[in-house]
Amino acid sequence: MADSDTLTKTRTDTSLEVPWNVVVHDDPVNLMGYVTWVFMKIFGYDEKKAATLMLQVHQLGRSLVWTGQREKAEFYVQQLQSHQLKSTLEKAA
Amino acid sequence: MIDADDPGDWQLLKGITTDAVACDEKLARRLGNLIAEEPMARDWKEYVIPDLEAEFSADVLHVATSIAAARVESGGGPGPLWITGDDAFHWYSALNQARLALEEQFHFGPSQVIDPGELPPLRRAAFLRSHFYCAIQSLLLEHVLR
Numbered sequence: 001m002a003d004s005d006t007l008t009k010t011r012t013d014t015s016l017e018v019p020w021n022v023v024v025h026d027d028p029v030n031l032m033g034y035v036t037w038v039f040m041k042i043f044g045y046d047e048k049k050a051a052t053l054m055l056q057v058h059q060l061g062r063s064l065v066w067t068g069q070r071e072k073a074e075f076y077v078q079q080l081q082s083h084q085l086k087s088t089l090e091k092a093a
Numbered sequence: 094m095i096d097a098d099d100p101g102d103w104q105l106l107k108g109i110t111t112d113a114v115a116c117d118e119k120l121a122r123r124l125g126n127l128i129a130e131e132p133m134a135r136d137w138k139e140y141v142i143p144d145l146e147a148e149f150s151a152d153v154l155h156v157a158t159s160i161a162a163a164r165v166e167s168g169g170g171p172g173p174l175w176i177t178g179d180d181a182f183h184w185y186s187a188l189n190q191a192r193l194a195l196e197e198q199f200h201f202g203p204s205q206v207i208d209p210g211e212l213p214p215l216r217r218a219a220f221l222r223s224h225f226y227c228a229i230q231s232l233l234l235e236h237v238l239r
Contacts, residue, residue: 025127028202029192031227033234034185074133078141081124082148084189088127 121145
C-alpha cells in the first residue's frame with residue numbers, strides 16, 4: 001500500500017501574529033450609556049473600564065478598546081458595527 | 094409602554110421606521126465602508142455589510158410590525174404600545190437607525206447647543222423627532238436593556 005499522498009502545506013502568515021487594535025470612533029448620536037453597555041456586552045469589561053473607554057471616545061474622538069490577534073479583532077469590529085458604533089481596526093504600532 | 098393618544102401619535106411612531114430608511118447611503122454601508130484597507134475591505138463588502146443590512150432591516154421591520162399591530166388593535170385611536178424585554182433591542186436599533194439617518198441628512202451635531210426655535214421648519218421637525226426618539230432610547234436603556 002502506498003504512503004499517504006496527502007500533502008501538508010505550512011503557511012506562515014505573519015499578519016496573524018502582528019497584534020491589531022480595535023478602535024471605536026465618536027459620533028454625535030450614540031448615547032454614552034449605550035456605548036458603555038455595548039463595551040460591557042461585547043468585551044465582558046466591568047462597568048468602570050467600559051465607562052473609561054467610552055469617555056475616551058467622547059472626549060478624544062476615538063479609543064483603542066482591544067488589542068490582539070487579527071481574526072478576533074475583525075470579529076469584535078463586526079460586533080461593534082452590528083451595534084451601530086463606528087469602529088475600525090489597525091495594526092498595532 | 095408607550096401611550097398613543099390620537100392618530101397623530103401613531104403617525105409620529107410610524108415616523109421611526111420612515112426616518113430609519115430615509116438616508117441615501119444605508120447605515121450598513123456607512124459603517125462597513127470605514128474598513129478601507131484591502132484585502133479586508135473586499136471581505137467586508139462581500140460578507141459583513143450584507144449581514145449588517147439584513148440585521149438592521151429586520152429590526153426596522155420588527156418595529157414597523159409592532160406599531161402597525163398596536164395601531165390596528167386600538168382602531169387608530171388611543172391605545173398602548175408595549176415593548177417587552179425581548180423586543181427592546183430591536184426598538185433601540187430602529188430608533189438609533191432613525192437618529193443616525195437624521196444626523197446624516199441634517200448634520201445637527203451635539204444637540205445641547207441647538208435651539209430648535211431658531212431652525213427652519215423642516216429641520217426643526219427633524220430635530221424634534223430625533224429628540225423624541227432619543228427620549229425613548231434613554232428609557233429603554235435605563236429600564237430594559239441595562
